[in-house]
Amino acid sequence: MKRLFRTLFAAGSSRAVPPLVIGFFFILYIVVAFFTDETLITLIAFTRRSLILGAILALIPLNSAFRMIRETITFLGMRGALSGKTDKGVMGMFDEVVELSVPATTPELVNRLAAAGYKTRRSDNYLAAWRGISNFPVRLLFLAGTFCLFTGILITTTSRSSFRQMVVEGEPFPTPNGNGGMVERITLEDSQGYVLRRNLTMEVATTGSGSGKRKFGLYPPSRYSGTFVYPRYLGLAGQLRFTAPDMPAGYEKLCYLNIYPPGKEENVVIPGSPYRIIFSVPEPENLSERYSSYMSDKISFRFKLLMGKDQLFTGTMTEGVEFVRDGFHLALPDVRRLVVTDFIKDDGVLFIWWAALLFAAAAVLWLPIRGIFPRREMLFRFGQGVTTACSFAEGEARKHAGVFHEMLDLVDLKRDERRGMREES
Amino acid sequence: MATLLKLIPHLFAWFGIVLIMLRGFSGRRSSVMLAGMIGFVIGVTGTFILFRSYPGSVTFGVVKSVLGMSFILLWGCSVVAIYRSTDRAKVMSWGKRLIKTPSTAIIASCLAGVGAGAVCTCRLSAATTDGVAMASVLLLLAAGAVAYIALAFEKRMPEAFKVSPAGMLAIVTALLLFSASSILRLDLFSPLSMKVMKGVHDFVHQFMESILIPDHLFVRSYIWKTIGLLFSKEVGFWGGMVIWFTPAILIVLAIQFERLPAVAHIRQGAQRRRVLVDAIRARRYRALIPVFALLLLAAATYQSCFPSVEYWDPKPLPVTAGSSGEIIIPKKGEINLEDGKLHKYIFRQGVKEARFFVLMTPAGELTVDLDACAICKPDGYGQAEGSVICYYCKTLIPLETVGKPGGCNPVPIPFTENGDSVVVDGLTLINSWSATVQATARVKEGGK
Numbered sequence: 001m002k003r004l005f006r007t008l009f010a011a012g013s014s015r016a017v018p019p020l021v022i023g024f025f026f027i028l029y030i031v032v033a034f035f036t037d038e039t040l041i042t043l044i045a046f047t048r049r050s051l052i053l054g055a056i057l058a059l060i061p062l063n064s065a066f067r068m069i070r071e072t073i074t075f076l077g078m079r080g081a082l083s084g085k086t087d088k089g090v091m092g093m094f095d096e097v098v099e100l101s102v103p104a105t106t107p108e109l110v111n112r113l114a115a116a117g118y119k120t121r122r123s124d125n126y127l128a129a130w131r132g133i134s135n136f137p138v139r140l141l142f143l144a145g146t147f148c149l150f151t152g153i154l155i156t157t158t159s160r161s162s163f164r165q166m167v168v169e170g171e172p173f174p175t176p177n178g179n180g181g182m183v184e185r186i187t188l189e190d191s192q193g194y195v196l197r198r199n200l201t202m203e204v205a206t207t208g209s210g211s212g213k214r215k216f217g218l219y220p221p222s223r224y225s226g227t228f229v230y231p232r233y234l235g236l237a238g239q240l241r242f243t244a245p246d247m248p249a250g251y252e253k254l255c256y257l258n259i260y261p262p263g264k265e266e267n268v269v270i271p272g273s274p275y276r277i278i279f280s281v282p283e284p285e286n287l288s289e290r291y292s293s294y295m296s297d298k299i300s301f302r303f304k305l306l307m308g309k310d311q312l313f314t315g316t317m318t319e320g321v322e323f324v325r326d327g328f329h330l331a332l333p334d335v336r337r338l339v340v341t342d343f344i345k346d347d348g349v350l351f352i353w354w355a356a357l358l359f360a361a362a363a364v365l366w367l368p369i370r371g372i373f374p375r376r377e378m379l380f381r382f383g384q385g386v387t388t389a390c391s392f393a394e395g396e397a398r399k400h401a402g403v404f405h406e407m408l409d410l411v412d413l414k415r416d417e418r419r420g421m422r423e424e425s
Numbered sequence: 426m427a428t429l430l431k432l433i434p435h436l437f438a439w440f441g442i443v444l445i446m447l448r449g450f451s452g453r454r455s456s457v458m459l460a461g462m463i464g465f466v467i468g469v470t471g472t473f474i475l476f477r478s479y480p481g482s483v484t485f486g487v488v489k490s491v492l493g494m495s496f497i498l499l500w501g502c503s504v505v506a507i508y509r510s511t512d513r514a515k516v517m518s519w520g521k522r523l524i525k526t527p528s529t530a531i532i533a534s535c536l537a538g539v540g541a542g543a544v545c546t547c548r549l550s551a552a553t554t555d556g557v558a559m560a561s562v563l564l565l566l567a568a569g570a571v572a573y574i575a576l577a578f579e580k581r582m583p584e585a586f587k588v589s590p591a592g593m594l595a596i597v598t599a600l601l602l603f604s605a606s607s608i609l610r611l612d613l614f615s616p617l618s619m620k621v622m623k624g625v626h627d628f629v630h631q632f633m634e635s636i637l638i639p640d641h642l643f644v645r646s647y648i649w650k651t652i653g654l655l656f657s658k659e660v661g662f663w664g665g666m667v668i669w670f671t672p673a674i675l676i677v678l679a680i681q682f683e684r685l686p687a688v689a690h691i692r693q694g695a696q697r698r699r700v701l702v703d704a705i706r707a708r709r710y711r712a713l714i715p716v717f718a719l720l721l722l723a724a725a726t727y728q729s730c731f732p733s734v735e736y737w738d739p740k741p742l743p744v745t746a747g748s749s750g751e752i753i754i755p756k757k758g759e760i761n762l763e764d765g766k767l768h769k770y771i772f773r774q775g776v777k778e779a780r781f782f783v784l785m786t787p788a789g790e791l792t793v794d795l796d797a798c799a800i801c802k803p804d805g806y807g808q809a810e811g812s813v814i815c816y817y818c819k820t821l822i823p824l825e826t827v828g829k830p831g832g833c834n835p836v837p838i839p840f841t842e843n844g845d846s847v848v849v850d851g852l853t854l855i856n857s858w859s860a861t862v863q864a865t866a867r868v869k870e871g872g873k
Contacts, residue, residue, distance in 0.1 A: 030497075
């Protein structure tokens, strides 16, 4: 059982796992590309539906977790060896290990190592020397980032659900689980930020169930009842009133018009009739601000009235003012702002954000550690006339190896001196 | 004779393949030579039979797929090489043991020969329609002579010049891709860049939606323009370059990262340095081959971007619609619509205009299509070597599939044949053009 566990752990923590899994998905991507132009979307859909593909993708976060354990064990083992406690199982992790059949004289070694900039620790049977900072914390950050990234991708791919709703001023805040508080105000303002040029705010009133007043912005998106509120597009909602010569009873309905930015068209079909109306907001004269009309009191609409494929006429109308021509009456008496909003249930997003932070931290730390203070270690163990010397370097390996070889020469010099003394005696 | 002259770059590639195989499997010259030649004969005859059995684009597709697979294999091996060279564990893998077996040498040489032979036969087939059998026999004789010269040359090369297994795979694949890049229908780089462009577009779109990035109307324009760069055609080219060159670069790095031999047991400093210097020199020699592979891949990219093929791309002739709104184009007359060539026209209606072409497919059917596809910007099509090419993304569309919708194929337009003329509805044409151009312009602007 223990052997099986060790084998599984060794396989799961192998460095080969991530490239193999990524390579597998890459080849799958190529195969899918032969059959469809929507390759990535199709591959995501396959992974969502297939348990096997999900399990294969899950190997990467699992591998990262195993590697964190493995590298921690190795790191602690190396630390144990350097502090003279144990060297069990870690000798293989050193770059070079050599045995010399001569006992060492530690004071000389310590002096030479100190002169080369190494700190030392010694006892009767060992001497450890080191300099620089270990890469281990950075590796942990990197592996944790990989874990979070691929866990996030896995969760997003397999369990994300999205519901598109219209958030309208004066209407209850719609959520997948039912309606929330009343939407009091929707505002669009200029932003002073470096990334966002506008701030969009949706203010929702207190609900009867006890939820307090809430404000929803753009980024980072707020959560409401376990879903992210992700504003997508702007629009207008209006009570449309339409009568035609052959429709004296007329037609009245609340219409959601996804017509921002100005110029974007939305089609409203009048049911049971050949009529349809295409609405848009006219381009402002000053093209630098295409969204100013969104916050204005009276909004102008451009429209085209069509009967079948034929265009009857076009015109411009203002909110609250009725348009009349040739027996046709058209009015939008009450226009309110709306935001086309996606309510997204996806816990993977949090993992992806964490991954970005961890990767950034790892990169910031790695650069100076690897470039200026790489960890270099030496260990000399003495016992029964034999010195075992080990060397390890995370960077500047050639320079470190030079110092290590010099130390070995120093140890070996003692053997020559002793041999000379024996021959003289 | 002209056809045989066109084979020179391919025979040069074959020379290189034989030379590298002989040096890479240096203890098994005779078996490598024999297996390579047998492979070449199989490649030539197999491709020749395929061309006879399946005229059209099938054979090119098969050979192109084989080349694609060899490139994927190179990618896999390069990743393994870099992982192994940076691993602290010093164990001999089963892969290394496998490379040293005689059967590996024979199979690898044979496969390389098959690839080289197939590419050469595609060149013959693309260049000439008559006398392919005789040309194939001449090709086999020439390939035999080239292999013999390579054998003689290899024996005179210095012993210090060694080839690593990964380096061998890199150079052989690079030689095959270089050889294939001069044949329009075997070129891999252009379709790769197109797929990368589409892949990056999809990935960026999905990524932004995944982490809930606000839409362009809320984001500062300079940031959106920067993101917009990821949707451009250049991303396809540079992304393709990265994928194209990375395996060879990884192999160079793997050789550079190889651990130097342990010299701690040597007590003479001068001897230690000697061992290290020799190891570093040997490492540099081994890196020469993948560096040369990089140069060959660069040459293949150049041939792909600036092909020596001249496209048939006639200037669009203006046409007008009659009172019924129909455009009538006679099949014969000044222009023969049934000659198998692309015939381009331009139709103007007020301020709107639409470009389209008429073509007789190899199946003998006329087709009318927009001079634009549903994916790319409407840069139009040219015709060469049994296919039409989309000028925007450089995708080759076999003539057999022109008239079928989807992908980068030209958008087909409904038409009727009325005796000696082709009849197209002007309004349908204008509407179809407007819908296509608007849709592709929106995609290329990077709108979500």
